[in-house]
Structure formats: C-alpha cells, structure tokens
Amino acid sequence: xxxxxxxxxxxxxALGAAAAVAGAASLFFRRSSKERYTIESDAPNWTKDSAGxxxxxxxxxxxxxxxxxxxxxxxxxxxxxxxxxxxxVESVSVEGDVSSWQITAPAGQEVKLKNRITRRVPGEEISWxxxxxxxxxxxxxxxxxxxxxxxxTYVSLVLSxxxxxxxxxxxxxxxxxxxxxxxxxxxxRRFKQLMETGEVTxxxxxxxxxxxxxxxxxx
Amino acid sequence: xxxLTWQGxxxxxxxxxxxxxxVNPRDAILKITSTAICGSDLHLYxxxxxxxxxxxxxxxxxxxxxxEVGAKSTLKKGQRVVVPFTISCGNCFFxxxxxxxxxxxxxxxxxxxxxxxxxxHPMGGAFGYAHLTGGYAGGQAEYVRxxxxxxxxxxxxxxxxxxxxxxxxxxxxTGWQAAVNADIEPGDTVAVWGCGPVGLxxxxxxxxxxxxxxxxxxxxxxxxxxxxxxxxxxxxxxDVNVREALDEMTGGIGPDAVIDCVGMESHGMSVDNLxxxxxxHLFLGTERPxxxxxxxxxxxxxxxxxxPGVYGGFADKFPLGQMMEKGLTVKQxxxxxxxxxxxxxxxxxxxxxxxxxxxxHRASLEDAAEMYRHWHDEQNDYTKIVLKPxxxxxxxxxxxxxxxxx
Numbered sequence: 124x125x126x127x128x129x130x131x132x133x134x135x136x137a138l139g140a141a142a143a144v145a146g147a148a149s150l151f152f153r154r155s156s157k158e159r160y161t162i163e164s165d166a167p168n169w170t171k172d173s174a175g176x177x178x179x180x181x182x183x184x185x186x187x188x189x190x191x192x193x194x195x196x197x198x199x200x201x202x203x204x205x206x207x208x209x210x211x212v213e214s215v216s217v218e219g220d221v222s223s224w225q226i227t228a229p230a231g232q233e234v235k236l237k238n239r240i241t242r243r244v245p246g247e248e249i250s251w252x253x254x255x256x257x258x259x260x261x262x263x264x265x266x267x268x269x270x271x272x273x274x275x276t277y278v279s280l281v282l283s284x285x286x287x288x289x290x291x292x293x294x295x296x297x298x299x300x301x302x303x304x305x306x307x308x309x310x311x312r313r314f315k316q317l318m319e320t321g322e323v324t325x326x327x328x329x330x331x332x333x334x335x336x337x338x339x340x341x342x
Numbered sequence: 343x344x345x346l347t348w349q350g351x352x353x354x355x356x357x358x359x360x361x362x363x364x365v366n367p368r369d370a371i372l373k374i375t376s377t378a379i380c381g382s383d384l385h386l387y388x389x390x391x392x393x394x395x396x397x398x399x400x401x402x403x404x405x406x407x408x409x410e411v412g413a414k415s416t417l418k419k420g421q422r423v424v425v426p427f428t429i430s431c432g433n434c435f436f437x438x439x440x441x442x443x444x445x446x447x448x449x450x451x452x453x454x455x456x457x458x459x460x461x462x463h464p465m466g467g468a469f470g471y472a473h474l475t476g477g478y479a480g481g482q483a484e485y486v487r488x489x490x491x492x493x494x495x496x497x498x499x500x501x502x503x504x505x506x507x508x509x510x511x512x513x514x515x516t517g518w519q520a521a522v523n524a525d526i527e528p529g530d531t532v533a534v535w536g537c538g539p540v541g542l543x544x545x546x547x548x549x550x551x552x553x554x555x556x557x558x559x560x561x562x563x564x565x566x567x568x569x570x571x572x573x574x575x576x577x578x579x580x581d582v583n584v585r586e587a588l589d590e591m592t593g594g595i596g597p598d599a600v601i602d603c604v605g606m607e608s609h610g611m612s613v614d615n616l617x618x619x620x621x622x623h624l625f626l627g628t629e630r631p632x633x634x635x636x637x638x639x640x641x642x643x644x645x646x647x648x649x650p651g652v653y654g655g656f657a658d659k660f661p662l663g664q665m666m667e668k669g670l671t672v673k674q675x676x677x678x679x680x681x682x683x684x685x686x687x688x689x690x691x692x693x694x695x696x697x698x699x700x701x702x703h704r705a706s707l708e709d710a711a712e713m714y715r716h717w718h719d720e721q722n723d724y725t726k727i728v729l730k731p732x733x734x735x736x737x738x739x740x741x742x743x744x745x746x747x748x
Contacts, residue, residue: 187446189433189434189435189438275435305455308451308455309451309452309455310451313451315434315447316447319431319433319434320368320431320432320434320447320490321368322366322367322414323366324366324447324448324451324489325450325489326467326476326478327363327365328399328487329343329399329479329483330347330359330397330399331347331357331396331397331398332396335397337363337487338363340450340452341452341477342453342473342477
C-alpha cells in the first residue's frame, strides 16, 4: 500500500517531519492554548521568551522597507528573483504553486528544496510548506503590512525547519550551521537594500589580504 | 595601487594592494588627490575599535578625481569631489530624515550583525573604519571605490584648492554639527574640551552660530594658540582647576553649553581616568570618558551637552544623576555629513570659514606610516596632516610656521 508507513521508511520520516513542522507552524497561525496571560500580547509570537514544551522554535524577523506594500509583494512573488538577495540560493524554478530551489551546500553537495504555496493573500501574505520529497522540511510565511504613513511597509518573515537526518542531512546541517534566524535576517536586509536602493550593498573593495578580491564581499 | 593598511596595534604600512573596481551600478572610483589622517584614526591605530582585520585599508577623509562611474552614478569622469566619511543610500527612512550617518542600507548584510548586537541596531557604513561599519576600504590610498556615489560626494569648484575643501569629508561638518547640537542662543558661553581639528572647527562654528564667548580647554600649547586665534578664551587643564575656572569665568553658573571633542581616549592625571585607562588596556571597558564627566559637571543647570567625540561602548561612573538633577539636554552621534556639505561649501566660497589654518604638515602617502607615528606621539606639533599620493616619498612640508613650545 502506497501510504503504509512500513512500505517506505523515508516517506514515513518525511510525513512525520511534515507533521512536526505543521505543529510548529501552528505557533504562528494561532495563539497557543497554554497561554496563561490574561492580557493578550500584541508582540509577535516568535518574540516570546519560550516557545513552550520543547517545541522547535519558530524564527521570525521584520524589516521596514520604504516602498509600497504591493510593489514588494509583486517582487517577492517572483521566486525566480530570490537568488538576487538570498545567500546560497542558486536558482528557483516555479511550476504553479510549487517552487524548486537549487542551493549550494559545502563540499559540492546539491541541496534541493521543494515548497508548495499553501496560502496567498494578494498584496499581503504568502505562506508555504515543503513537499515530502524536499531535502529540507520547512514551512514559512512572509507578510507585508502598511507601516505608519510615509514609512512604507513592514515585511515579516517567519520560518521553521526540521533539522534533517542521514548522509545528505549532514551536508545540510553544515549549510544550516548559520542559524536560520541570522540567515533570514540577512536575506531580508538584502531584499530591503535591493528594493530601496536598486542594488544589494557590498563592501567589495581592496585590502592587503591575499585571500580577498576587490569584487567579492567579505565579512 | 599603493594604500595604507592596518596590521596591528601601532603597526600600519603602505603596501601594494589590488585596484578597486566598480561592483554596483551606483559606484564610482576616485583617484585620490588629498587625504588626511583623522583623530579617530588614532582609535584604530591604538586598536580601541574592535573588528579591525590585518590588511584593512584605512582613511575616511579624502577627495579626488572621478575616474570611473557605474551605470547609475550621477558623477562624471573628471569631476573633483569630496566624499563624506559616512556612506548613505539616500533612500531609507533615516536618509530621508537627513539622519545620514544612521543609513540602514550602507552596512552590508554580512557585516551588520556585529553592530546590531553591540549597539542594538546596525550602524551605518563608513569608509576605512573596521568591519563594524561595513568593512569598506578607506581613502588613504591612490584609488577608492565609492558606493552610492550619487548621494555622498559633493562636486567642488576648480578655483578652490584641495585643502580648502578636503575637510568637508569629516572634521568640518563634525565640528559644525557639534555646535548645532549645542543649540546656541545669543549671549551663550560655550566650553569646548579638546582643541584637535574637530574642537577647532567646533569653536569656529560656535562663534559663527552666535556664541557670545567660547572657552577652549586643552593641554597642547600649539592647539590652544590656534583656538585663541579663532577668538576663543583658552586655558590649559594642567595649570588650573577646570571646574573652578569655568565657574569663575561665568559668574558661578557654568557654561550654557559644553562640547566634548575628546572622546574615548581622554588624557588627564585624575583618579577616574587612571582607572579607566587600566581597564581599557585590560579590555574590561572601552571608555575613558574623563573629559565628558568633567563637562557634564561643569555645564550650567538646564544647559546642553554636545558630544562629537567618539565612544564605542559602555562607560563606568557616568554622571547620570547629575544630568537628571541639572536638567541637561544631551545630543551626540556620528555626523550626518551629507546634511551639511552644501551649506558649508557655500560658506567656504564666501570666505566665512577658514578651513586651512590647522594644517601643520603635508606629506607623501608613501610616508603615511611615519606620519601616523608623529600624529600619535607629537600632538603639539602635528595639528593636522594631509597626505598626497602625488608627492614623492620622503618629502614632508611643514605648513604651520610656529608651533608653541610644549
């Protein structure tokens, strides 16, 4: 039977992981039932000191971008443009609601992401969840909301992902050594730079270090 | 090209490094004609600023000729420009509020985490000032890449000499902003701690902005003499009790505004400063805010505290209660250079500002390492050094005729 977990351990792991992601994702889709405060907090869920009960924390990050909401949504909707501002993302191809991502991992490994859009609110929100055969199980959502008049748009990116297992997992773990929160923050900063200035800021310039190139960014 | 690189504490060298290239559409490349060593370069030289890496090209006061432009630069080849030390995109929330040094886009995503953590938010980008501010190569070199070249650089008319306009890059607008931040009113007495280049420009600016009196404090006779020539009353803090002197000179109420042009490496043989010095050397604290403590205590009730001096972290024994009980207003920050370059250039053209009086030496870029040593060790005789890539190695011109004996 195709959906008998015993028939395919890999599929079972993927399904289990997807369920875990869905559980974690619920953290930012609705308030936790364990909420003890009598006053409802207006702070984003991901800024809570504890996500509770050992559930995998959801990372979130927000930026203010001095451009209209619709313009930002339109650019973000073209996933093919992600390599312009996302580190390590080589290419993204889109077929309907499913996007396939090619990511460069250390040691020449190829990592493929396959995400399906689960919700689209034009001009405001895109949510996605990975397909079972994605190398990284993940879920996320990007929201565009109006900042106070004249300031543009608040863009919030919320992510959760399942640390992968197995041989290919070790490669991915290496790739993800950079904390997803940092990665997301940097990607969002680059998106902001691109949308506000028309280019991604780089410090590429000469130095006395043989390892540097005057055309490559450096930390 | 040749460039001055930082190698370690008190170790800078002129080396051959690759030429800069256009990387982004809004970039321009300049051929440097004049570049200066800043007082804040000494914080790098002394290694008080973290995130420097061996091989970094220093220098954030420079000007030159445009030799290459990206597709979206508004500059043209052959133009003479002065470049603000702060890199600003011109598009973000902060730039549109003219808070240029707070630019949210000029510190690259890869380098902005450090200051985000240390300061609470990422700092704006700056040339030649460690990776906290973006890790950009500076302009103590033959060439420099200028990002967002359509926003920062100001084209200068050919009838003005390099040295008349060079300081638009930093110290002139920094001294000007210091005086603006002092919110000077008619009849005011303004006290200025530190008569280095920024202090001298702050004195000149305070007088132009309407201060009745400016009192300047330092311990180098040559620098005090320059301040006096500008019209300030001066005294040496080694000879008098600073607080008593300021009270006596203001009928007991203290100066209306105080300006700290000293920053994190304050001199002075007081107990608090000795403790701070020891701690700074042990990396237990970064600040030696002796001058600022003194300024806050000296300031009149309800007065203003302006701090152009550079600080980098947490300070101990800070007179917070004194600030509260006396009702002081404090303004500080990196200079929003782009806000001031045009009006200041107009004042230079009209002859309202003297911008060359403080230059003591002109030297070849090749001799930059030696000049750093002089700048660090002989602050009485070396009041401002301008480096010229076109000058031959070994040529040093003494500009300031009569330094006063220390």
